[in-house]
Amino acid sequence: MLEEDLKVSENPNMHLNYYQKEDQVLLAVDCIIFGFDKENLKILLIKRNFEPEKGKWSLIGGFLKKNEDLDEAAVRVLETLTGLNDIYLEQLHTYSKIDRDPGQRTISVAYYALIDVDSHRFDGIQIDSAHWFDIKDAPDLIFDHNEMVRKAKARLRRRALTKPIGFELLPEKFTMRQLQNLYESILDKKLDKRNFINKINSLDVLVKLDEKDMSVSRKGAYLYIFDKEKYEKKVEEDGFIFKL
Amino acid sequence: MLEEDLKVSENPNMHLNYYQKEDQVLLAVDCIIFGFDKENLKILLIKRNFEPEKGKWSLIGGFLKKNEDLDEAAVRVLETLTGLNDIYLEQLHTYSKIDRDPGQRTISVAYYALIDVDSHRFDGIQIDSAHWFDIKDAPDLIFDHNEMVRKAKARLRRRALTKPIGFELLPEKFTMRQLQNLYESILDKKLDKRNFINKINSLDVLVKLDEKDMSVSRKGAYLYIFDKEKYEKKVEEDGFIFKL
DNA sequence: TTTATATGTGTAAAATGCACACTTAAAACA
């Protein structure tokens, strides 16, 4: 192994020097923000209001700063746009094609976020250029953002089948139909109502309330909440896996 | 959204400036190299021969250069150490804790690699400090490398169950027992021989040769090869999923 | 010829996945 291929950072005798400065790069964070309005899966995009690609849609993003790690940068970027923190965020993939950003070399770490659209009305901050798109008819995006979204959708699909992250996209109280709508949106296929309910119930992590949501039908639909403590206890004690 | 939070790279009117230079960082690539010797899953580590942490073990790594993307950097780093290219590589996760490298701020993108240990005897390059460890008794590593390895193992486990990547760790011809050993190592649990063979055969992507490996028992064991074309055709035509 | 060793092979029971259709509650309306 050649000396110069060693990570200089692991060699205390070599300090910040030309070689390293030379190879420093700009690191960005881009966020794929998924939302759910109890009917359809959405994605939050912003419209570029400057050239080039003016009028084209894009993910929100920002640059990593010296005093934060990537997770923190993603939280900051998300909060800047939506005014919200306490949002489910997960690192997705790092994109580094040399010409991915024609302006200059930028490496971007993609994160995806899950938000309940209705509970989170972006009161605090005015974002004229931001818009929720139905995931099925989202527009073409700049750079490699389409690829990021594709990967995020795949990741969400996989996660939703093995972790109870779906509840991040729902209000605290929800109906079975809404939960099923969510899974149908994420998986992009119709599910059988009875089988779905049986499956969910067999997992034994929901609490059925006495309360009904009457807005949705004459009969009204029972509301449920996700019992997070119960879920976590099951995971810890029995190695339980949420599997849909 | 504040102007300074916009990604400057998306604004053609703002060129490389102080703000950006300020926020540039060093990007490293670290490789978790898994190997298999027909018996046990291994990991390739190098011993640091300089302070601090002299004598401690570490993943191999290097810095991203201006003229390459991360995948290329990982290939280069791997080739530098092992003299080999054409190795299965997959990006894992990006690590960015501020103090992860006490020497200086470094963000590291972890990759994992899969190698057949026996077919790849590192003739070309002398690496005194490199050593294959059985995955079960690998030593403690520097920085956050332990965490990287943990995540790589989890990823490998998941992938091995849904993609035929196991064959990357085996020679072209292998016995059923070797394949089972591999899966037992990856999944870290014993499997039933008959059920394993039935399952593999039902996937219908292996070709049983007339040839036997006589080194392994009195009776000898039939050799198999993975029929990659057949697998890819099935994937394309029937949406087949390799599922173990 | 015997012995030792790892290979190779099938079936039955259990668990899980999947398809499928009618009743019910309550509001709206006649």
Next chain:
DNA sequence: TGTTTTAAGTGTGCATTTTACACATATAAA
């Protein structure tokens, strides 16, 4: 007040998959 309308709510049988499990075989070495 009865009839209609709408979505909610509920259980079973069949098919598939998964799991548990034990003995015969080929061959080299003694």
